[in-house]
Every structure is written in C-alpha cells, then in structure tokens.
Amino acid sequence: MQALVYTFIALSALAVGGISYFGLTFTPAEAILASIVFGCVCVVLLERSLRQRAEQRLERAIEDLSRLLATDAQAGAVLGQRINAMADVNAGTRLEVVEADISVLGTVIRQVAEAVAEIEEKTKAPAPGSRGRVAAAPPPAPYREPEPTIGQDVLRRAIDENRLVYHIQPVVTLPQRRPQGYDLVPRLRLEQGQMADRDEFMPRRGGDDLRRQIEGIGLVEAITISRRARTGGQPVTLYVPLSRATLSDQAAAEQLIVSLEANRAIAPGLIFAISHSEWQALTTGERALADSIAKKGAGFSVTDVRSLRIDVAELAAQGVRSLRIDAAHFIDNPEAFTDFHASDIANYVARFEVKLLATGITSERQIVELLEDGIVLVQGPHIAAPGPVRPDLVLEAGRQIGQLRRAE
Template sequence: MQALVYTFIAIAAVAVGAAAYFGLTFTPANAILAALVFGCVCVVLMERTLRLRAENRLERAIEDLSRLLATDAQAGAVLGQRINSIAEVDAGARLEGVEADISVLGTVIRQVAEAVADLEERKAKPAPVSNDRLITAPSAPVVYEPEPLIPLPLLRQAVSENRLIYHMQPVVTLPQRRTQGFDLVPRLMLENGDLADRADFMPRRGGEDVLRHIEGVGLLEAVTICRRARANAQQVTVYAPLSRATIGDSTASEQLLVSLEANRAIASGLTFTISEADWQDLTTGERAIADAVAKKGAGFSISDVRSLRIDIAELAAQGVRSLRIDAARFIAEPEVFTDFHASDIANYVARFDIKLLGTGVVSERQIVELLEDGIVLIQGPYIAAAGPVRSDLGMEPLRQTAR
C-alpha cells in the first residue's frame, strides 16, 4: 500500500512538471525543479502522517500494557493478603479440637450401631410364607461406581509432592478435523514413573480440598497456554476442569474470579468443563458464582450429558457453549437423549450458539455417523491421545497428532 502511494506521488510530480512546462511556459530546468519540489513536499507529508500513526499505535499499546500490569498487581495484592491471613491462623490448636470431636463422634456412632444391632436381634422373625404363594419382584440392578485405584491419602501425598501434571487432548471440528481446542487432562506421576489416568485417582466421595487444588493447578495451566497462544497470534480454546468443590468454596471461587479479572484479555479462550450432575445441583450462591464467571468472558462445557430434553435457551443465557454427549451411546440410542430426529437436534441446539460435542470417539465409522447427524465437534482416543505440550513449539505438537 505504501509503495502504491509513493507511485501516485511520483506520477503527480511528473504531472506538475508537465503542467509547469507546457501550461506555464517554464523552462525545462524550472519545470523539473518544480516537479522535484512537489514530490519532496508530498513525501515529507506522507512520512509525517505515517510517523504520527505509529506513535499513536505505540501509545495505545503502552496504555493496554499499563492496565494489564495494574490488574496483575491487584491480583498479587489479594493473593498476598490471603497468604498473610492463612499464615496467622493457628492450625495446630484447631486440628486438635477437630480430632477430639471426631473421636467422640466415632464413639457415639459405634454405640448407636451396637444398640440397633441388639434391637434387630430381639425383634421377632416374620412367619414363613409358603413358596407357592410367594411372589418375588425382580430387583433393579444396583450400579456401583468403582472406587479409584489410588486412595485419597496417597493422592494427597502425591499432590503435595507436585506429581500432578496436565496433558492436552485435542477437540477437532469436522469434516476438516482442524483443532478447535484442547481438553486439560489431569494425570498423576507414580513413584515408578508411570502415569495414572483421571479415573484411577480422582476421588468419588470427599476429598474436596484435593479437587480444589487439582482444579486450581488446571486453571493456572489453562491461563498459561492461552497467554502463550495469544503471544503467538493463535486462536485456541482450552477446556479446564471445574466442579462444585471450587464453585462452592468461598476462597477458591473468589480466587477464580480474581484470576479471570486479571486475564480478561484471554478469558474468551477459557471454557470450564463441569459435569451435568454438578451443574444441576448448583445452589443459588453457586449459580451466582457461575454467572460471574460467564460475565468475565469465560464459558462452560457440560459433560456427561444424559438427556437433551432441557431448556437450551436458559443454558445459553448462563454461558454454556457446548454439551458433551457420549458418541457411542448417541449413535446407538438417540431416542434416549432427545425426541428430535438425530439429524435435527444439532441444528436446533446451534440456534442458541451451543454446540454438541461427541466424546469417546473410537472409530472412523462413528465420525461418519456423527457428521451425518450434524455434530461437528468431536474428541476421543481415535482422534488423538492426550499428551504434553512442548513450550518451544506452542500448539503445534498436538495439532500434528490429530488425524
């Protein structure tokens, strides 16, 4: 563009010289001098305009950097206050009191259990019923969620020893299979150097403090990746895990909001993955925290969705960007999820700027069937396994793994 402007200036200078020579009866030397003066004046004016534009752009960049540094300083001050308040707490005395209360409570529970057992033994047994008149109802199968292989105490020890790491698993768009984002996958480094998957160590019941720590590390990792991608002029979405253990805790939720406020420039690239059970069980206060997260620019991805017979418009207003469904189950039993036709539900959900995300894709046939049903976001071991991200190459390593 600049070369074109200079070309026009040269043409205009020649035209001025010609006009001076033929129209104003200048001598050839005077006409050439007039053309050169006109060209020099135009070049000076053009350079001045470009310099002023560059200075204005530099001033705006400095102002943006100043605001970012101010928010970082504010977040650091809040974190320092938290650390100071924790350092002043006498945890030893409180723990002794809690241990004593737990001991007393355990004794009382044991006594109550013994009393109930005595009452059951003394209770008269019911009269036997003849087999020909006995009608037994079929018992419903009880589904027990398996306990993690790594118990909670060992998990706490591993987390305290900084053996928790996060890997990335791509989420791709169909049919080009371009990387749309990355799932943060927590893994635990064992003492023998092996890596334990999420299902092997994530606590099913209790352990909220460990969950908060794991999700806090995931948030820090997601912010780092988004900042690195922005520095490399790349558009990337990072799906970070989130649960009620963090949203329901005042300190953890406040730290989450402070981090999002300090990183508003990259908040649009953050999407928090929360299970459908946790999302539906959010209390009024927890729902307010989720709304505040959405107002900061981040979004939500609901995982383990069992049914699409829900208010999609309400979810869109609450900042939900995607609904994760099991690909195999949706292909085999679409009627379990919705009363719509399988090929229409994705278009209906897309009207509210929400996308269906098929998870657990294990074959090419599943990809074809999901694409026929209009589902364009998929993730699973067939696409790419979770792996580390090399800091020197940004997002490139995992993009190459996607088939």
C-alpha cells in the same frame, strides 16, 4: 447595520479631508480628492468582505443540501431493498412449514397420549395369577462412576511432590479434523514412572480439598498456556475442569474470579468443563458465581449429558457453550437422549448457539455416523490421545504452580 457602516465611512473620509487640509497643508481640491479616494477604498473593501461572506454562506447551504440529498438517496435505497425483500418473501411456503410443524406436533401429542393411556391400562389391569397385585417394573440402575484405584493419601503425597501434570487432548471439527480447542487432562506420574489417568485417582466421595487443589493447578496452567499462545499470535480455546468443590469454597471461588478479572483478554478462550449432575445440583450461591464467571467472558461445557430433554435456551443464557454426549451411547440409542430425530437434534441445539460435542470416539464408523447426524465437534482416543504441552509452556506453568503452592 450596513447604513451605519457607510455613515462611519463617510465620517472617516471627512476626517481624512480635514486632516489633509489643516494638518498637511493640502489645497482644498487636494483635501477633497484625498477624502473621496479614502472613502472609495473603504467602500470597495467593505463590499469585498460582504461578497466573500455571502459566497461562504452559499457554499455552506449547498453542502447542507448535498448531504440532505445523499441521506434521502440512501434512505430510498434502503426502502427499495426492504420492498424487494418483502416482494421476494414467499408467505405461502412459510405457512406450509408452520402447518407441517403443527401437524408433527399434533402427531407427537397424540402418540404421547396413546402411550400414557396404554401405561394406565397396564397399571390398572392385574396380571393373571398375581392376586390383584401388579408387579412394578424395576427402576433403572443409576449410573455409578468407577471408584479410583489410587487413594487420597497417595494422591496428596503425589501432588506435594509435584507429580501431577496436565496434558492436553484436542477437540476437532469434522470433517477437516481441525483443532477447535484442547481439553486440559490431569494425569498423575506414579513412582514407577507410569502415568495414571483421571479416573484412577480423582476422588469420588470426599476429598474436596484435593479436587480444589487439582482444579486450581489446572486454572493456573490454562492461563499460562492461553497467555503464551495469545502472545504468539495463535489464541487457543482450553477446556478447564471444574467442580462444585471449587464453586462451594469461598476462598477458591474468589481466587477464580480474581484470576479471570486479571486475565480478561484471554477469558473468552477459557471454557470450564463441569458435569451435568453437578451443574443441576448447583445452589443459589454457586449459580450466582457461575453467572459471574460468564460475565467475565468465560464459558461452560456441560459434560456427561445423558439426556437432551433440557431447556437449551436457559443453558445458553447461563453461559453454556457446548453439551458433551457419549458418542457410542448416542449412536446406539439416540432415543435415550431426545425425542427428535438424530439428524435434527444438532441443528436444534445450534439455534441457541450451543454445540453438541461427542466424546469417546473409538472408530472411524462413529465419525461417519456423527457426520450424518450433523455433529461436527468430536473427541476421543481415535482422534488423538492426551499428550504433553510444549516444554516451554510446561516450564512456565510449573513455576507458577510452584508459587501457588507456596502461597497456599
């Protein structure tokens, strides 16, 4: 290729000499000199371009080599770190921990086997004077929530008159008692000006339409507060009440999903509080809806948990972020909740990124005992009672609630 270029240069030089001699009336010596000068200039320019091209190729090769050397050095550093980490691992200690866990597990299995054998012996052995009949132990009385003192008709009229308000109650982190989130607490303003709490008016049997309406109002207010807080640069976590009354209704469920889809930016700050009994009773369709809620970024907080002998990993996969237990019951009778030691259960649950939340704190002694057990999320009247939201947020929420009711 380079020989062809030089041939073209020679031909061009001859052409310049011929033009100079015949066209410009140069003497033969001048024409030959012009041809030689033109050829030399062309050769110099060609060599210069070739040298520049070679230098550029050399620079690119040096850069590639530098990158390869840097990559090799980084790989060597990572390999060195891994080798150091493997050298620092004390396999003997880890094996001892595993052996200790296996030993504890064996002890627990042996205790369970002994307890089962003892129960079987007591069942087979008839009590004296009972004529071969064994008196069965009475089953534990099921937990029954108190019936509301305010009827559904009064509640429906109060909602129509816009006397249902939502207050907030903080959930704090110990020991600093810094707010981690806020519960949305529905309260009813009575005609006498007094405030009725949730247990006094929330329907227990029937009244699903009222529960859906109350929870819909709570969702609107939660979205309003979250958006206003996020705009102000202080995002908050809100625990919004939820029940099967909303999940089982197609229109209410669609409205819930649409609201979350339209507010994906604040969805991670919304945690729906649902009771443990209703969570366990969810149907296949309701469970699919709960999964859709979790995919939108929101989470769940299971309330009224009376036993921690549950699959925490499964709950975490379903979007559950916290389990709520009664503080007084857990402190007085931890064996009713779990077979773990009271100080170990919080760490065990935290392995699955689920937190224990103790509710109903009534004294400072309970806080100290919960701290000793590793439970750092608490709530209750001793921490703070439910209170109203800031007036500007309440007004904005009131306008949106009014629009929601007119749409219904």
